Amino acid sequence: MFVSFLNTNAQNPVQEFNFNGNLNSADNSISFLGAPVFVNDRMGSPKSALRLTNKSYQAVVGDLPQENKPKTISVWVKFNAINTANYILGYGTAANGQYFGLIQQPAASGSSDLSLVGWGDANNVVVSVPLAKDIWYFYSVTYDGNVSKIYRNGELLKSIEGIQRSAKGYILNIGKLNTSTSINADIDDIRLYSVAMTDEQVREAYNSSKAATAITVSPGAVKPVKASDPVVASSSNEINKAIKNIEVFSQGKKIMDSNGSNIADLPEGTYLIKVTNGSSKK
Structure with missing residues (x-):
């Protein structure tokens, strides 16, 4: 049997880049330029995130909102070093108020300045946040023509009017x-949006794309549970008694093929499970 769980965002992006083994946009209409290095993403799926080590990429994106039009940009980032500046993304001109970018400054004593850059100190939105290596963070920056906001992991960090x-x-x-x-x-x-997403929409976008749930399978029932729930670990034993073969897929790629004994070791996320009847474990 096949079981899938589908999450949708409150807003649809006008353009997105998933980096699942290529630099193309999701609709294959455009692409970043450069020789990529792909690594595991936050779900543990191989070759599904882009690694940048003092290297940059650029793409011509006709859907970028121009001038003071509403906009939202979101991105998942895992820092492999935090002792230097990380220029995450941006577009525009190096002139007063004519840039829209996101920077994570070098960390000191475990904290770092996160900046929505507009070029010129008066046009920047800066907030100090805790920062650690090897952790996936979800960033969103929004602008509605008046109010600028920075979010991390669905939480509003700072909001400034009048820029x-x-x-x-x-x-x-x-x-x-x-x-x-x-x-x-x-x-x-x-993901690029032509609207300024609300607090609730940003939070929903984070919750729907994070590695937040695991799947437990028991005879006659399949249901999503929190990874912290002890039933996740115990379900593996139940699976072993009932079936033999379990295949787990993420984003169309098989990431596990076993008797289910290590299903509780999966990273938090949403998966597709294929269960094939087999002999009981002795």
């Missing part, structure tokens, strides 16, 4: 701030 953002241009850069490159991180699932 005019006149970013123009259609070249989206990752790993680079204007002409300077500085990054040591894994990037995944960049």
